[in-house]
Amino acid sequence: MDTGRTGSPPGRRARGPRFVIVGAGMAGVLSAIQLQQSGLTDFTVYEKADRLGGTWRENTYPGVACDVPSHLYSYSFAPNPDWSHVFSPGAEIAAYFEDVARRYGVEKYISYGTEVSRLTFVDGGWDVETATGSRDRADFVIAATGVLHHPAYPDIKGLEDFAGTVFHSARWDHRVPLAGRRLGVIGTGSSAVQIVTAAVETVGELSMFQRTPQWVLGVPNPPIDEDQRQLFRSDPAAMQAVRDELAHTFEANFANAVVDAESPEAKLLEELCVANLEENVADPVLRAKLRPDYRAACKRLIVSPGFYQAIQHPNARLVTDAIDRVEPRGVRTVDGTLHELDALVLATGFRVDQFMRPIEVTGRGGISLEQAWSERPTAYLAVSIPDFPNLFMLNGPNGPVGNFSLIDVAELQFAYVMQLVDRACATGLHLVSASAAATERFESERVEAAKRTVWVTGCRSWYLDDRGVPAAWPWSFDRFRTAMARPNMDDYDVVPA
Numbered sequence: 218m219d220t221g222r223t224g225s226p227p228g229r230r231a232r233g234p235r236f237v238i239v240g241a242g243m244a245g246v247l248s249a250i251q252l253q254q255s256g257l258t259d260f261t262v263y264e265k266a267d268r269l270g271g272t273w274r275e276n277t278y279p280g281v282a283c284d285v286p287s288h289l290y291s292y293s294f295a296p297n298p299d300w301s302h303v304f305s306p307g308a309e310i311a312a313y314f315e316d317v318a319r320r321y322g323v324e325k326y327i328s329y330g331t332e333v334s335r336l337t338f339v340d341g342g343w344d345v346e347t348a349t350g351s352r353d354r355a356d357f358v359i360a361a362t363g364v365l366h367h368p369a370y371p372d373i374k375g376l377e378d379f380a381g382t383v384f385h386s387a388r389w390d391h392r393v394p395l396a397g398r399r400l401g402v403i404g405t406g407s408s409a410v411q412i413v414t415a416a417v418e419t420v421g422e423l424s425m426f427q428r429t430p431q432w433v434l435g436v437p438n439p440p441i442d443e444d445q446r447q448l449f450r451s452d453p454a455a456m457q458a459v460r461d462e463l464a465h466t467f468e469a470n471f472a473n474a475v476v477d478a479e480s481p482e483a484k485l486l487e488e489l490c491v492a493n494l495e496e497n498v499a500d501p502v503l504r505a506k507l508r509p510d511y512r513a514a515c516k517r518l519i520v521s522p523g524f525y526q527a528i529q530h531p532n533a534r535l536v537t538d539a540i541d542r543v544e545p546r547g548v549r550t551v552d553g554t555l556h557e558l559d560a561l562v563l564a565t566g567f568r569v570d571q572f573m574r575p576i577e578v579t580g581r582g583g584i585s586l587e588q589a590w591s592e593r594p595t596a597y598l599a600v601s602i603p604d605f606p607n608l609f610m611l612n613g614p615n616g617p618v619g620n621f622s623l624i625d626v627a628e629l630q631f632a633y634v635m636q637l638v639d640r641a642c643a644t645g646l647h648l649v650s651a652s653a654a655a656t657e658r659f660e661s662e663r664v665e666a667a668k669r670t671v672w673v674t675g676c677r678s679w680y681l682d683d684r685g686v687p688a689a690w691p692w693s694f695d696r697f698r699t700a701m702a703r704p705n706m707d708d709y710d711v712v713p714a
């Protein structure tokens with residue numbers, strides 16, 4: 218069998234390979250477009266929801282935006298001259314993905330409302346079962362299931378007793394009116410900061426419950442005016458130059474800062490965050506409460522030009538006493554104060570160790586994904602798991618997450634995966650999966666490199682696994698790009714199907 222991409226005579230091919238893509242978010246839509254453009258049109262994208270867009274479909278809270286600039290957070294092949302802001306709002310990003318899917322004609326491949334429940338490797342291929350009872354069979358599975366996807370709910374006493382409305386930031390209840398109401402927000406991550414900044418003027422009173430203060434980088438977010446957009450429409454090279462410049466800034470500055478805690482870039486980030494706090498928070502008591510005691514970018518850095526103004530708004534209160542419990546009328550803190558609320562938002566983050574789970578995945582020899590990941594999720598170069606042949610992940614465990622544009626990451630990973638697919642299809646169907654030895658070697662090098670990152674300089678964050686080791690890619694983006702350029706087939710087990 219031949220993918221049609223390797224130049225083998227078409228006569229040899231009984232049929233093209235069949236792909237199943239799980240998830241129609243950014244990476245699933247990307248996969249669909251790239252497969253179609255390669256002439257590999259025998260595929261289905263299974264999407265559990267009734268719309269595509271992943272993160273941008275699910276996060277609809279006030280103020281939602283991406284902290285990667287829009288001209289960088291776009292597919293390389295589908296630049297958008299019409300971005301409204303440097304960091305455009307979430308709804309615009311969701312509309313962008315829908316528009317690209319429509320323009321590239323891949324919506325017809327998406328099976329909406331169809332959650333994949335089971336993937337079983339049997340007889341050289343993957344049996345696919347869905348929650349609706351339908352079945353499929355694939356030569357290749359691409360798991361494009363996202364990272365920040367499964368809400369983490371806090372274990373706080375009495376949450377279920379709250380008489381108002383309580384919901385997670387990624388499950389925003391738009392029926393709840395905000396105007397004039399008393400809103401509580403638990404958390405100080407990117408979601409909480411965006412919500413507080415966007416909602417403070419609308420609500421009657423806003424209480425932000427802070428367990429840990431955050432460093433905030435005050436990058437401005439100006440609108441992109443019509444003249445500029447017109448230039449981008451008429452001169453794509455000018456738009457590309459903006460993207461290249463942003464990519465360079467991101468990779469050279471931010472990426473180096475996080476993977477080398479002692480780098481000049483890390484120190485510069487720190488200075489910028491300290492200056493932002495010093496210059497923009499007038500009250501020394503509030504300033505002290507907002508000042509973290511760990512290094513900037515140890516937790517995922519908050520990018521917000523408006524948060525410090527918002528938290529000083531007369532409607533806002535920063536609550537730093539720990540939460541004791543939730544009661545019908547509000548949140549009681551350990552100092553005995555009852556903070557009365559009409560609605561409570563749990564901006565408490567995500568379970569980042571799930572990846573394609575809860576899908577029940579069974580690989581070669583009956584090994585389950587739960588067994589393979591019994592200690593923690595790992596994958597060779599974030600893409601392949603030993604004994605799960607021809608199943609590849611985009612934005613899987615240990616990849617560059619949190620410090621780069623995930624679109625760039627997924628594009629590089631997809632191109633790498635297609636080289637594995639070509640190899641698998643070169644002479645009849647073969648089964649390709651990372652070898653156990655290569656995966657172990659990658660894992661031990663990764664854990665060693667993680668010791669130099671800023672993520673281990675003394676804070677709690679979603680980057681860290683249960684051992685306190687960052688689960689993310691601990692090297693530069695250049696190293697990732699090089700790793701993705703060409704698979705080293707010595708690191709893979711390749712056997713006939």
Ligand code: N01
Nearest residue numbers: 282283284371404405406407408409428429517564565566
């Ligand atoms: O979640 P988080 P997030 N009691 O995990 C607190 C991306 N993102 O949804 O720091 C009290 O960062 C917790 O406290 P602590 C981005 O990658 C991007 O905000 O653990 N508090 C923390 O303050 C981001 O990093 C964008 O002490 C509790 C907060 O909840 C990632 O998503 C926008 C608690 C969780 O913060 C996740 O961000 C939004 C408890 N029991 C998200 N449990 C942009 O692009 C948890 N907390 C801008």
